[in-house]
Amino acid sequence: MDRANIRQAVTDNLLEELGMTTNDYNLGNSIFAFSFLCAEVPSQLVSKWVGPDRWIPTQMVLWSIVASSQYRIASRTSFLVYRSLLGLLQGGFxxxxxxxxxxxxxHHELTVRLGFFWAAIVVADVVAAISAYALIHMRGILGLSGWRWLFLVEGMVTMFxxxxxxxxMPAGPTQTSGWLRGKKGWFTPREETIIVNRVIRDDPSKGNMHNREAISFKLLWRSLMDYDLWPIYILGLTNHIPFATPNxxxxxxxKDLGFSTFQTNLLVVPSQLMHVTxxxxxxxxxxxxxxxxxxxxxPQVWALPFLIWLRTxxxxxxxxxxxxGVMTVFLGNPYSHPIQVGWASRNANTVRSRTVGAAMYNMxxxxxxxxxANIYREDDAPRYVRGNSVLIGIAMLNIALYVLTKLYYVARNRYRERTWNRMTEDDKLDYLAKTHDAGNKRLDFRFAS
Known part of the structure; x- marks a missing residue:
């Protein structure tokens, strides 16, 4: 909600009251995203060191302070500063x-759970739109604009x-007892044993690193140079652009079409509900x-006809x-982000690569x-013909990138399969016992594609 409510705030004349243009709005979104990506890897390293069960709540409290303080924004400069601080503190979450x-x-369970996680993010967008309808109606109370109440109240909710x-948040499946979780925790000793065994059998590398063990610079560099994950990183860079700009x-x-502030905030809800489904x-x-x-x-195939319609x-x-109606169906698109985050995690096949890889992908x-945030420009308004042409090109590029990524992983698996099959049974056993290859560099590992 703290990340998305800027879209509701601008419907309540935030730009006009601060003397800003849509290009300033673009710049604010860009600074937020840049600050967010700069914080990704450092945040992951801190999380791996102190434990995500400690770091995630700390992040939430810290960014809630900044989020609620946005009610004091008084100028273009302070707007940009707050967007940067919010990005730095939310980065890595x-x-x-x-x-x-x-x-x-x-692995396969994680992808589905990540789908639920991003569904919750979209539900938060829906809640943000509905709550914005109520909070913006508070305009005038204590002399504050509605958008100021929006930032203040939603930031305080995050702090709570x-x-x-x-x-x-427990530290792990074997440490679930706590002051809000109960003295006995969530699982019996037998259930804890089952959880740990099934997770480690699925990915033995999870047993090689403690969840509060820091990553050394050497391991960090090795993870960054894991070229087998680069195709997924490239997809992360471009795959959502055709939807993100119109969204x-x-x-x-x-608002430009003539809907009121309150209608606008409610009319985004159907597309969000369709999107999450x-x-x-x-x-x-x-x-x-x-x-x-x-x-x-x-989703790229989904986007093309709508972008062509907007272009023409x-x-x-x-x-x-x-x-x-057209925009609602367009932005109700299926989102491939959970698949790709799970895909990167699965193809990392080690805790340290998974830790850094998740951050790199999100960067x-x-x-x-x-x-x-910079494809639609003020000199291209209101139809954004140039911008929509660019989005059509990116959607077509994405389709080609998915095909190339598929071919890359298939080729890598075939090479390993040939190499593995040429080995005798004794050679295979010797390799499994003595190899220094780790994670996705093992000959017996096959990439998901």
């Missing part, structure tokens, strides 16, 4: 959660949840079919309700967010 969940679930999380401008576009369906489909690349490419149709000359996603 998502890969921290991915690392934390990996302690409890097997952050403080509660200190007592609700950033959705509330502003609806389709995302969960897509995540399950990826696991059912086992074709991660092709399933993750479906003068939306100011047709019914605003028609435009809203690429944030870099894509910077690109997305």
């Amino acid at each position: 998502i890969p921290d959660v991915v690392l934390y969940l990996s302690y409890f679930y097997k 949840l952050g403080i509660t999380s200190f007592g609700m 950033i401008y959705l509330t502003l576009s609806l 389709n995302m969960v369906i897509l995540t399950y489909l990826g696991e059912m079919l086992g074709q991660l690349a092709f399933v993750a490419a479906i 149709v003068d939306t100011s000359a047709i019914s605003k309700w028609t435009v809203w 690429c996603v944030q870099a894509g967010g910077i690109i997305a």
